[in-house]
Amino acid sequence: MKRRHLPALLGVAVLIAIPLSIRNSFFLHVCILILMWTVLGAAWNVLGGFAGQVSFGHAALFAVGAYTTIILYLKGGLAPWWGIPLGGLAAALVSVPIGLLCFRLRGPYFALATLAVAEIVKLVALNWESVTAGSVGYLITTLPSVRLFGLSVNWEAKTPFYAAAVALAVVALLTTGWLRNSRLGAYLVAIRENEDAAEAVGIDTVRAKVVTLALSAFLAGMGGGFYAFYFRYVDPDAVAGIGLSMEMVFIAVVGGLGTVGGPLIGAVFLTAVAELVRDRFQMGHLIFYGLFMMLVIRFMPEGIWGRVRRLTAGATAGA
Amino acid sequence: METFAQSLVSGVLTGALYAMIGIGLTVVFGVMRIINLAHGEMVMLGMFGAFWGQKLWKLDPFVSLLVWTPLMFVAGVLLYRLLLRKIIPGGELNTLLYTAGLSLLVANLALLAWTGDYRTISLSYGVTVRPFGIAIAVPLAIAFVLAILITVTLGLFLSRTNLGRAIRATSQNPEASVLMGIDVERVAMVTFGLGTALAGAAGVLLAPSLYLYPTVGELLIVKCFVIVVLGGLGSVPGAIAGGILLGVVESLGAVYVSGAYKDGIGFVLFLAVLLYRPSGLFGAGR
Numbered sequence: 001m002k003r004r005h006l007p008a009l010l011g012v013a014v015l016i017a018i019p020l021s022i023r024n025s026f027f028l029h030v031c032i033l034i035l036m037w038t039v040l041g042a043a044w045n046v047l048g049g050f051a052g053q054v055s056f057g058h059a060a061l062f063a064v065g066a067y068t069t070i071i072l073y074l075k076g077g078l079a080p081w082w083g084i085p086l087g088g089l090a091a092a093l094v095s096v097p098i099g100l101l102c103f104r105l106r107g108p109y110f111a112l113a114t115l116a117v118a119e120i121v122k123l124v125a126l127n128w129e130s131v132t133a134g135s136v137g138y139l140i141t142t143l144p145s146v147r148l149f150g151l152s153v154n155w156e157a158k159t160p161f162y163a164a165a166v167a168l169a170v171v172a173l174l175t176t177g178w179l180r181n182s183r184l185g186a187y188l189v190a191i192r193e194n195e196d197a198a199e200a201v202g203i204d205t206v207r208a209k210v211v212t213l214a215l216s217a218f219l220a221g222m223g224g225g226f227y228a229f230y231f232r233y234v235d236p237d238a239v240a241g242i243g244l245s246m247e248m249v250f251i252a253v254v255g256g257l258g259t260v261g262g263p264l265i266g267a268v269f270l271t272a273v274a275e276l277v278r279d280r281f282q283m284g285h286l287i288f289y290g291l292f293m294m295l296v297i298r299f300m301p302e303g304i305w306g307r308v309r310r311l312t313a314g315a316t317a318g319a
Numbered sequence: 320m321e322t323f324a325q326s327l328v329s330g331v332l333t334g335a336l337y338a339m340i341g342i343g344l345t346v347v348f349g350v351m352r353i354i355n356l357a358h359g360e361m362v363m364l365g366m367f368g369a370f371w372g373q374k375l376w377k378l379d380p381f382v383s384l385l386v387w388t389p390l391m392f393v394a395g396v397l398l399y400r401l402l403l404r405k406i407i408p409g410g411e412l413n414t415l416l417y418t419a420g421l422s423l424l425v426a427n428l429a430l431l432a433w434t435g436d437y438r439t440i441s442l443s444y445g446v447t448v449r450p451f452g453i454a455i456a457v458p459l460a461i462a463f464v465l466a467i468l469i470t471v472t473l474g475l476f477l478s479r480t481n482l483g484r485a486i487r488a489t490s491q492n493p494e495a496s497v498l499m500g501i502d503v504e505r506v507a508m509v510t511f512g513l514g515t516a517l518a519g520a521a522g523v524l525l526a527p528s529l530y531l532y533p534t535v536g537e538l539l540i541v542k543c544f545v546i547v548v549l550g551g552l553g554s555v556p557g558a559i560a561g562g563i564l565l566g567v568v569e570s571l572g573a574v575y576v577s578g579a580y581k582d583g584i585g586f587v588l589f590l591a592v593l594l595y596r597p598s599g600l601f602g603a604g605r
Contacts (some may be wrong), residue, residue: 055421080362104594108354108411113593114585119541123583178470238384244425253416284431290424294402299419301409 009175017157028158035165036226036270041251042172042261043219043269048249049258050185051212052192053103056110057118058220059244060098063125065221066239068291070138070228071131080143080164088139088152090223092214099210104113106195115242122240137235140228161230168226170266178261179215188212189258191280220248243286250289254296256303265305325453326570332459334566335466340539341546341558342470343517349490349553350510353414357422361515362430362456365391365522366531370424379459380440380527388520399508423538429533437475438531441528447525458527465524470559474519477555488508490553516525533575538582545589551598 018031027157031211040062047053065087072086074080091164125132143155154160179185187208190198199205247270273292274285300307344358365387372383406417448455477483489496489506497503529535546565550557565585572584 052412054415101590101594108415109548111412111415111591112354112548113590115541115544116589116593119592120583120586123580127577127579154359208385245417249416249419276382280538284427286423286427287431290427294417294424295422297400297413297420298405301413 006242019162028069030257030271030275031229032158032161032165034267035169035229037247037251037265037270038169039165039172039223040224041217041255041266042169042176043216043223044248045252045263046176046179046219046256047209047212047216047253049256049262050179050192051188051209052258053209053213053265054108054113054249055114056123056242056249057114057116058216059216059240059242060114060118060121061091061095061220061223062227062244062248062279063121063236064094064217064226065225066234067125067138068130068221069225070140070234072121073140073229074138080225080229084164084168084222086228087225087228088220088222091224093219094254095213095217096210099213100206100291103206103209103213116244118240118245122236122252123305125236125240132236135236137233137238140232143229143232143284161226164226168222173260175215175219176248176259176263180260185209192258206214209232210261225276239281244309247289250293252303254303256290256305256307256309257301259303259305259309262305268296269304321452322447322574323571326574327567328453328455330567331432331457331563331571332391332455332463332566333528333570334530335463335470336521336562337542337546337566338471338559338562339466339521339524340518340543341562342473342555343514343521344543345547345550345553345558346490346510347514347548347556349573350486351407351553352411353403354411354418354544355514355553356415356418356540357536358436358518359538359540360422360425360429361391361395361518361536362525362539363426363523363531363533363536364394365428365519366526366529366535367433367522367533368519369523369526370438370531373440380442380458380523384465384520384523387523388516391519392512394519396508397510399511401419403511404463404507422540422576426534433533435532435534440527440531442527450528454571456528462524462528466521469517469520474555475509480508481508486513506540542585546584548589549592 019028022028028265040058043057043061044058065084068090069080069083069087072083073080078086098117102110102117103114126135127272128134149178179188187198187203188202188204190201191205195205208253210266227239249265251263251270253266254269255264256262269292270289273288277284277288288298296303302310340358340362343361344355344465347355347358368387368390369380369383372386373380374377378386401583402419402421403414414446433463443460447456448460449455475483477487483584484502485506488499488501488511489503489510493503496506542565546561547558549564550559552560565588568588569581569585571583574586
């Protein structure tokens with residue numbers, strides 16, 4: 001047990017303690033949203049933060065996950081714990097050809113290409129009615145009755161969803177943590193800093209990027225699958241809109257690009273803004289997303305978590 | 320055959336307006352190497368300018384061009400001076416994210432102020448004429464003529480005036496331009512103003528022919544990318560050709576392929592060009 005694992009363990013302890021100590025279903029709902037956004041922010045951050053490949057089309061991968069999960073459930077009766085990982089897998093599969101195509105482009109060109117891919121996916125979701133039910137979308141009316149450890153799961157309570165969200169967020173953060181210390185992570189940072197140099201020292205940059213995109217898509221797709229079960233409703237505007245892609249970008253940028261804890265901070269921030277503003281006006285939170293994104297890039301491009309880490313690192317070094 | 324001619328004509332008419340939006344984006348990219356994701360919102364502001372001009376002051380939308388174009392130019396200059404100038408040295412991805420934030424901010428402020436209702440502008444001369452059996456909406460035809468006038472004026476400005484030459488020089492080689500005594504900072508400011516003014520003017524011209532709503536910029540910016548990528552980022556003639564090509568492809572596609580996938584055809588074309596000719600259909604190759 002090393003000292004640097006302490007904050008992570010503490011975090012998990014707090015996450016387990018929350019539903020046991022606070023029995024307020026709105027509070028739990030907010031926690032679930034935060035954890036879901038953490039997963040999505042982490043998914044984007046893997047590609048955008050570590051590899052420096054800005055994608056404006058991650059909603060497409062989220063949508064693939066959400067549709068796969070909900071269709072498997074409604075047409076095949078597949079339970080959530082199979083459906084959600086399969087949603088992630090489907091998104092990862094879809095991402096491979098997308099990656100092979102789009103990674104031939106660099107920087108802003110890549111970003112534009114992902115935007116186009118996302119728009120195409122949304123159009124397909126709208127018009128391929130035999131599979132996606134078009135603009136009507138899918139609605140889950142009943143969830144399966146299951147027993148876990150001899151107790152039947154109460155889907156009307158938030159607790160089962162909370163547990164699932166914790167599991168997904170832990171997976172996402174562990175993946176990011178593993179990536180940071182792995183060989184692939186080092187490749188990605190090299191690609192981010194100087195792609196030509198990375199290629200010159202023998203890194204197969206396209207392969208590294210495609211693998212990373214698949215990883216990112218897996219997380220985003222699982223996030224989509226979770227969304228489908230939690231909100232019980234999937235339609236093209238809800239899961240494939242450009243707004244969703246921008247929210248993922250926002251979380252990663254505000255939290256801190258290329259950091260492990262950043263997406264969690266970004267997600268807390270995003271959810272807090274959304275919930276505080278929602279009472280006053282319906283779409284107002286997007287104004288603040290835009291504003292905060294501009295402020296963060298102007299004044300602390302390393303994000304909140306990045307800034308905190310640098311300050312604490314400075315303090316320890318000075319002491 | 321008649322259907323073909325009809326969709327060709329309406330494609331060209333819309334395409335000229337697309338081209339105008341594209342030119343604004345491409346000129347800014349040429350000089351500053353930034354992609355302005357908030358460009359679509361500038362078009363949206365122009366559209367709403369035309370709408371409110373007519374609603375509040377009984378101003379004809381095409382006359383209000385004289386008000387909104389200079390105003391958008393000033394707005395662009397201020398935007399550059401106060402906000403963007405500090406961001407650009409941080410790299411192109413930072414600028415991309417920053418303008419994405421700006422686009423969210425402007426679109427949603429507009430949504431707050433004007434609600435998400437779809438609006439239209441009705442004109443007393445908003446009729447359709449049929450020369451040679453081809454239906455042409457009068458407002459779109461007027462917009463087309465004005466767009467060509469504006470584009471030609473811009474072309475003359477870029478090729479004949481000193482400032483225009485400075486803009487082209489900076490776009491070709493910023494370092495050499497500085498050495499030749501060009502005030503690159505000032506050129507960048509004017510260019511950004513020009514790009515914003517073009518977007519605003521295109522918005523005013525488009526307003527009588529499209530539905531107006533605050534998030535229309537989202538749709539327009541994506542079309543705009545398609546245009547500039549088709550023509551090669553940074554090339555003005557390329558943007559004109561790309562705009563008209565997109566207009567024609569969309570209107571032919573709507574008739575011969577499928578109305579539902581009309582917008583998708585543009586995106587597929589976009590991806591194909593990005594992949595096989597990243598410097599544009601008419602570019603010299605990278």
